[in-house]
Amino acid sequence: MQVERTKLRPVASGILSPFQGLCFLGFQLLLGLGILLQLNHYSCILGASSLLLVFSYPLMKRFTFWPQAYLGLTFNWGALLGWAAVKGSLxxxxxxxxxxxxxxxxxxYDTIYAHQDKEDDLKVGVKSTALRFGDSTEEWITGFGIASISSLALCGYNAGIGWPYYAFLTAASGQLAWQIWTVDLSSRADCNRKFVSNKWFGAIIFSGILFGRISS
Structure with missing residues (x-):
């Protein structure tokens, strides 16, 4: 209720009680468990091992200015799990x-997103990379963007994906550069717009993998 952007969410606004929220969470966890148990044994263990990250992430803003990095470790576990589900190993x-x-x-993208809440985060007393980087945010996220694209290029090379992957990766680099270089970090609306635009970055990378694999 103390954060402008989230005050209308179901539990914060009172539409759902905390107990109802926990019941919905329990339903989602059971649904996720049901899906996980359909996978091979290796994937089940790998998926279960992510629970420590999943349950501890919500507390990170209280202890570190790097909750976005912890979110990255948590949220991208699916990359490991997806591979293991198909191949049976890593x-x-x-x-x-x-x-x-x-x-x-x-x-x-989550540092850009966090700039929406930086004033409220200061009032509440929680931390984020938006507060950590401040006026240097553009330089930091430029470095992160270069590291992300470089890692994707290495991944594609090691996987033997065909040349269309790199053409799409170049396009994705342009999309990411556009986000970083044009975002108005003082505007909540623009930060949200750039955050949402990451669906196109993901779609471009997916298309590159698809067409790169077909051509290889």
Missing amino acids: DPAIVLPLYISGVFWTLV
């Missing part, structure tokens, strides 16, 4: 660069 040369690229990508 190929570090491929999945680690993919995972790392996702972590750096998360640092880009």
Whole structure:
């Protein structure tokens, strides 16, 4: 209720009680468990091992200025799990660069996203990379963007994906650069607009993987 952007969410606004929210969370967890149990044994163990990250992430804003990095570690676990679900194991040369690229990508888009809440975060007393970087945010997220694209290029090379992947990766680099270089970090609306635009970054990378694999 103390954060402008989230005050109308169901629990914060009182539409749902905390108990009802916990019941919905329980339903989602059971649904996720049901899906996980359909996968191979290796994937079940790998998926279950992410629970420590999942349950501890919400507390990170109280302890570190880097909750966006912790979110990246948590949110991109699916890159490892998706590979394991298909292959039954992990190929570090491929999945680690993919995972790392996702972590750096998360640092880009979630730092932009966090700039929406920086005034409220200061009032509440929680931390974020938006507060940590301040006026240097553009330089930081530019570095994260370069690291993300470089890791995606390494992943594609190690996976033997065909040339269309790199053409799409170039386009994705342009989309990410556009976000970083044009975002108005003082405007909540523009920060949200740039954050939402990451659906196109993801769609471009997905298309590159698809067409790159077809051509290889």
